[in-house]
Amino acid sequence: MSETLPVVLLVDDEKHILSALSRCLRREGYEILSVGSAAEALRVLGERPVDLIVSDQKMPGTHGIAFLTEVERGGSRVPRVLLTGWPEEIPQAEIERAGITALLPKPWDDAELKSTLRSCLTG
Amino acid sequence: MNARLLVVEPFEERPAAASTAEALRLLGPAVALELHHEAPVAAAALRARHSDLVVLDHRLGDDLWSLLCRAREGATPALVIGEAGDEAHALRAFRAGATGYVERGPAFAENLSTAAREQLQWVQRIRGSIPSFVEEKNAGTLDRYSRNIIENMNSALLVINREGAISYANPTAERALGVGDGELEGRDLRDWFPGAEAEEILPLRTVKEGTRFRGVETVLTRADGTLIPTGISCAPLVDAEGVGEGAVAIFQDLVEIKQLQRQVLQTEKMASIGQLAAGVAHEINNPMGFIHANLSQLTEYLDDLQKVWAQVEGLRGAADRDPADAQQVREAARALGATIQAVDAGFLMRDFGTAIRESLEGSERIRAIVTDLRAFSHQDTAERALCDINRALDSTANIVWTMMKHSVVLTKQYEELAPMVGFPMQLKQVFMNLLVNAYQAIEERAAREELRGEIRLRTELQGEEVLITVTDNGVGMPKETLDRIFDPFFTTKEVGVGTGLGLSTSFNLIKNHGGTLRAQSEVGRGTSFEVRLPLGDPDELL
Ligand SMILES: Nc1ncnc2c1ncn2[C@@H]1O[C@H](COP(=O)(O)OP(=O)(O)OP(=O)(O)O)[C@@H](O)[C@H]1O
Ligand SMILES: [Mg+2]
Numbered sequence: 074m075s076e077t078l079p080v081v082l083l084v085d086d087e088k089h090i091l092s093a094l095s096r097c098l099r100r101e102g103y104e105i106l107s108v109g110s111a112a113e114a115l116r117v118l119g120e121r122p123v124d125l126i127v128s129d130q131k132m133p134g135t136h137g138i139a140f141l142t143e144v145e146r147g148g149s150r151v152p153r154v155l156l157t158g159w160p161e162e163i164p165q166a167e168i169e170r171a172g173i174t175a176l177l178p179k180p181w182d183d184a185e186l187k188s189t190l191r192s193c194l195t196g
Numbered sequence: 197m198n199a200r201l202l203v204v205e206p207f208e209e210r211p212a213a214a215s216t217a218e219a220l221r222l223l224g225p226a227v228a229l230e231l232h233h234e235a236p237v238a239a240a241a242l243r244a245r246h247s248d249l250v251v252l253d254h255r256l257g258d259d260l261w262s263l264l265c266r267a268r269e270g271a272t273p274a275l276v277i278g279e280a281g282d283e284a285h286a287l288r289a290f291r292a293g294a295t296g297y298v299e300r301g302p303a304f305a306e307n308l309s310t311a312a313r314e315q316l317q318w319v320q321r322i323r324g325s326i327p328s329f330v331e332e333k334n335a336g337t338l339d340r341y342s343r344n345i346i347e348n349m350n351s352a353l354l355v356i357n358r359e360g361a362i363s364y365a366n367p368t369a370e371r372a373l374g375v376g377d378g379e380l381e382g383r384d385l386r387d388w389f390p391g392a393e394a395e396e397i398l399p400l401r402t403v404k405e406g407t408r409f410r411g412v413e414t415v416l417t418r419a420d421g422t423l424i425p426t427g428i429s430c431a432p433l434v435d436a437e438g439v440g441e442g443a444v445a446i447f448q449d450l451v452e453i454k455q456l457q458r459q460v461l462q463t464e465k466m467a468s469i470g471q472l473a474a475g476v477a478h479e480i481n482n483p484m485g486f487i488h489a490n491l492s493q494l495t496e497y498l499d500d501l502q503k504v505w506a507q508v509e510g511l512r513g514a515a516d517r518d519p520a521d522a523q524q525v526r527e528a529a530r531a532l533g534a535t536i537q538a539v540d541a542g543f544l545m546r547d548f549g550t551a552i553r554e555s556l557e558g559s560e561r562i563r564a565i566v567t568d569l570r571a572f573s574h575q576d577t578a579e580r581a582l583c584d585i586n587r588a589l590d591s592t593a594n595i596v597w598t599m600m601k602h603s604v605v606l607t608k609q610y611e612e613l614a615p616m617v618g619f620p621m622q623l624k625q626v627f628m629n630l631l632v633n634a635y636q637a638i639e640e641r642a643a644r645e646e647l648r649g650e651i652r653l654r655t656e657l658q659g660e661e662v663l664i665t666v667t668d669n670g671v672g673m674p675k676e677t678l679d680r681i682f683d684p685f686f687t688t689k690e691v692g693v694g695t696g697l698g699l700s701t702s703f704n705l706i707k708n709h710g711g712t713l714r715a716q717s718e719v720g721r722g723t724s725f726e727v728r729l730p731l732g733d734p735d736e737l738l
Contacts, residue, residue, distance in 0.1 A: 086602075089554045093486035096493045096551065131478065133602040158481040179481060180488040 078104040079194055080122070084114045084140070085129035085156070090179075094127065097183050101190070111140035118144065123151060125193055129179075130157035138163065141171035152193040156181065199227045199316045202241060204263060205253035205277075207233035216253065216277065219305035220312055227316070235259035242266045249315050251308075252294075254278045254285060261292055268293035271410075273315050277308065287456045288685050295411075314349040317342065318446060352426075352449075355433065356399050357442040360385050372426075372449055374419040388416050402430040402443035413450065425450040460684070464697040468628050475599020479565055483558030490551045497548055500539035507532035568594040572624070582615040582734060583623060585662050586655055592627040593653055600635045603642060604649035611656045617732030622705045626713075629698040630666040630725050636689065637670025637723060661711075662729045669722040678717050 081103040085091050091107040098105060106123065108114045110132060117123070126144065130137035141153050152174040157163065160176045168176070174196075175189050201223075205216055220229055230247070232238035235256060242250065243266065250267050252260050254277060267274040273295040278285050280301035289297055296315050298308045346353060352369035354362055365373075365380035373380065373388060389397045398409050409430045415423050428447040435441050511528040514521065536542075571591040590608065597606050631651065638649035652667040673681070680686045682703045687696030699713075706713045711729035 087482050087486070089486045089558060090482060092550070092554060093489035093493070096547065097489055158478065158485070180485040183489065183492050 078102055079124040080104045080106065081125045081127065081190065082114060082117060082123045083107045083127050084111065084132075084137070086110060086132040087129070090129065094186075097186055098190070101187060111135035111137070114140060115143070118149070125190060126151055126153040127177075127190070128153065128155055130155055130163070138167050138171050141173060142167075145170070145172040152196070154189060154193060199248040199320070200230065200246065201227055201312065201316075202230045202232065202238065202247040202250040204232045204235065204238040204250065204256060206255050215305055216251070216308065219308040220251065222305065222309040223313055223316070235263060239263060239266050242270060242272065247272055248319050249273050249275060249312060251275045251277065251312065260289075264289070264292045264294060273319055275311055275315055283456055284460070284685075287453070287460065290453065291684055310348075313345055314351065317345050317349065318351065351446045354380070354385075354399070354445045354447075355442060356385050356403055356445065358403060358440070360400050360403060363442065372418075372424065372447070373416065390417050398428055399430045399443045399445040402432050402445070403440070406432045406440060408432070414447070416447070425454055460697065461701060464695065464701040465625060467695050467697065468625060468632065471632055472595065472599075472628065476565060476569065476595070479598045480562055483561045487555045487558045490555045494548065494551055497544045500544055501541065503539060504532070504535050504541050507535045565598055568598065580617060580619055580737065582737065583618045583620045585613050585616055585623070585664065585729070586610045588620055588623050589627050589653060589655060589664060592624045593631060596628060596631040596635070600649075604635060604638055604651055607650065607652045609652070609654045613655060613657050613662055614731055615734065616662055616729060617734060617736060618709050618729065623709070626702040626705050626727065627664075627666070629702045630727075633698060634666055634668035634670060634723070636693070637668055637672070639670075641669075641671040641720075660731050662731065664727040664729070665724055667722065667724040672719040672721050672723055673717040674719050678715060681715060682713075
């Protein structure tokens with residue numbers, strides 16, 4: 074059965090954030106992959122298909138926006154969510170360039186996180 | 197009034213600025229106007245021939261500052277035209293050597309011509325090119341025209357005779373010193389400098405030795421005893437044979453400018469605090485994020501575990517019944533088992549502990565940041581106090597490091613120091629500026645190449661001085677940049693990132709402590725800032 078679960082890739086340099094996100098999504102019926110950097114995420118994306126990407130913005134090395142822009146440039150259509158403490162600081166143009174489907178604030182609200190991810194996957 | 201005037205403004209298709217030249221034509225045909233649009237040509241003209249006054253338009257952008265520099269080198273007074281209400285620009289212009297400032301706006305033409313006239317008048321009087329008028333004590337010889345200017349000019353003007361008494365004062369001088377009409381004439385100049393040695397009274401030195409001064413800061417005492425900071429310029433008065441007759445002094449009340457300076461200091465402080473607050477907010481936000489999420493998950497876990505508990509209660513109730521009904525007990529046990537499985541109680545129990553441990557770790561991180569913040573804000577009277585430099589540096593470094601720990605290694609090498617007399621808050625502000633600059637330089641270099649950022653802090657005692665060095669391995673600076681870093685508003689950073697006030701403010705704060713601030717840098721290698729501070733005498737505090 075597990076092969077048919079939607080695959081969600083979580084990207085954050087803070088491992089406790091990854092674990093809190095997985096905790097929250099535990100009952101959502103996803104296969105969850107957690108990685109600690111944009112570089113690792115790109116490697117995973119090269120190895121296997123995923124259905125949704127959730128990335129933190131502020132990470133050492135490549136930031137979330139830059140990472141998602143790279144995904145977009147690679148021609149991927151995977152829906153993607155950017156997690157950031159300062160959503161209003163990200164210019165609209167960059168959001169579009171990175172093909173971002175939704176922005177989520179940090180700290181997030183569990184119900185909002187779940188519903189955003191669900192609508193990304195169905196929409 | 198024969199004079200040469202150089203006007204520099206950027207070229208425009210439809211010159212709104214024609215008004216500049218027009219306004220200056222009000223000065224009459226004896227004033228020759230030379231108009232330039234190109235900064236390099238204007239600079240060459242400034243060097244090549246004598247001008248009595250140069251008028252510079254703020255729209256020249258950066259060229260304005262280099263032309264002001266040229267003018268200052270040639271001791272040519274410079275009048276700057278600026279936008280109405282742009283106080284920061286005006287202040288910067290004065291600091292860069294402007295001798296006057298006129299804002300665009302209503303009555304611009306009038307204001308400009310008046311200001312230009314004042315400046316020219318001032319120059320010519322100081323240069324002694326118009327026969328001196330006041331020594332004759334006979335206002336009749338003063339033609340109405342120059343008299344008008346002198347009485348209406350915005351600067352205070354005093355003429356001092358050979359004995360050191362005031363022989364003429366214009367109304368601005370009377371207002372500035374707080375006396376009535378004509379009350380200054382005949383008074384001894386020393387009355388306005390109570391307690392000062394003759395040596396310290398600049399106009400008297402001009403009378404005695406013929407020395408000229410230009411824009412020197414001096415404190416005068418008003419009639420009511422209050423002190424006013426002024427910028428004073430003095431020139432000797434000589435008769436036709438070149439014999440000294442006294443001196444003319446022009447001074448400007450600096451109270452307003454001082455207030456502007458204070459505002460700039462405040463702005464700079466707010467800017468650094470803003471940066472710091474953003475860094476701290478960021479570091480607190482991550483742990484806040486997962487603590488918050490974990491707490492709401494734990495609430496759900498608890499709900500599920502409570503369902504299990506309800507079944508446990510049910511089972512106990514069945515078992516306690518007398519006589520026990522084996523069938524009922526089995527039923528309750530099965531229900532308990534089903535709930536345990538449905539809620540995945542085994543996982544919940546394990547993960548409950550993990551979530552709590554992770555959250556505690558997060559709250560510990562927040563606690564550490566708050567401790568650093570507390571240390572940073574501690575002991576900070578704005579008053580002069582005994583400062584522990586190592587502690588001031590360390591608490592500042594720790595808090596600034598919160599925002600850079602992901603990309604920078606901080607190494608500290610502190611030597612035991614004697615306590616120093618100073619303003620701890622100001623010193624921390626300086627350290628903060630140096631650290632933030634170092635961090636930004638590292639980020640800039642790291643954006644281009646693989647880099648392990650490093651900031652080294654070092655303190656040592658050298659005789660009666662404390663030496664503090666902040667060294668980074670960031671982008672570094674070429675010599676042209678290094679030469680200008682202490683200029684107010686000089687910045688190579690994007691709008692919104694840098695105001696260019698950090699180092700000029702730091703420089704002044706260190707200077708006020710009797711210390712020095714120096715920098716060494718190499719492009720692509722890094723930069724080192726060196727602060728030297730005298731220990732001072734702790735007894736002064738008593
Ligand atoms: N450690 C450093 N390494 C490289 N360049 C530096 C360093 N410190 C200062 N500079 C240069 O000196 C300029 C002036 O520094 P200053 O601190 O006065 O202003 P700023 O950092 O640009 O802006 P602000 O401090 O007001 O935010 C900087 O823009 C930068 O070019
Ligand atoms: Mg700075």
